[in-house]
Amino acid sequence: MIVRLTTRSAAETMAAATAFGRTLKRGDCVALMGTLGAGKTQFVKGVCTSFEVHEPVASPTFVLMNRYSGSDDAGAELLVHHFDLYRVASEEELFDIGMPEFLTAGISLVEWADRFPSLLPARRYDVRMELGEEPQIRRIEIEPVGAVT
Numbered sequence: 564m565i566v567r568l569t570t571r572s573a574a575e576t577m578a579a580a581t582a583f584g585r586t587l588k589r590g591d592c593v594a595l596m597g598t599l600g601a602g603k604t605q606f607v608k609g610v611c612t613s614f615e616v617h618e619p620v621a622s623p624t625f626v627l628m629n630r631y632s633g634s635d636d637a638g639a640e641l642l643v644h645h646f647d648l649y650r651v652a653s654e655e656e657l658f659d660i661g662m663p664e665f666l667t668a669g670i671s672l673v674e675w676a677d678r679f680p681s682l683l684p685a686r687r688y689d690v691r692m693e694l695g696e697e698p699q700i701r702r703i704e705i706e707p708v709g710a711v712t
C-alpha cells in the first residue's frame with residue numbers, strides 16, 4: 564500500500580517520519596528520492612528520532628555515509644546508516660566503502676537513492692518527496708517495494 568501525505572512544515576515532515584520509523588525493523592532500507600531541498604534530510608532526522616539517535620543528524624558531505632548509534636524497542640543497540648549519493652561519481656565508490664554490507668545491517672537511509680538504483684536492496688521502502696505549490700508544503704509518498712512488510 565502506498566501512503567501519500569502532505570506536510571506543511573519541516574516539523575510535520577519529521578513527525579511523520581518518526582511515526583513511519585516506528586514501523587521499521589532491523590535490516591530495513593529506506594530509499595529517499597526528490598529534488599534539492601525537498602526534505603529528505605528532515606525525513607531522515609525524523610526516522611532517527613524513532614530509534615533514539617542522540618547524535619546530530621546531517622547529510623554526509625565529505626564521507627558518503629554517517630553512522631549513528633540508536634536503539635531498538637528492546638533497548639538493544641541499532642546502527643543507523645545514513646547515505647547521501649548526490650556527490651557519488653561511480654558505483655565503485657559505494658562498493659569501496661562497503662555499502663552492500665551496511666544495507667543489510669541495522670537501518671539504512673539513502674538520500675538520492677535513484678542515482679544508483681542497482682545498489683538498492685530489492686526489499687525496501689521508497690520515499691518520494693516533492694515540493695508543493697507553497698514554500699512550506701511537501702508531498703510525500705511512501706511505498707513498500709518487494710514485499711517489505
Ligand SMILES: Nc1ncnc2c1ncn2[C@@H]1O[C@H](COP(=O)(O)OP(=O)(O)OP(=O)(O)O)[C@@H](O)[C@H]1O
Pocket residue numbers: 570571572573574575576597598599600601602603604605606622674698699700701
Ligand atoms: N514541509 C516541509 N518538510 C520538510 N522540509 C521543509 C518543509 N517546509 C520547509 N522545509 C525546509 O526545506 C528544507 C529541506 O531541507 P533538507 O535538507 O531536508 O532537503 P533535502 O531533500 O535533504 O535536500 P538535499 O538534496 O540538498 O540533501 C529545510 O530547510 C526545511 O526547513
Ligand SMILES: [Mg+2]
Pocket residue numbers: 603604622647674
Ligand atoms: Mg539532504
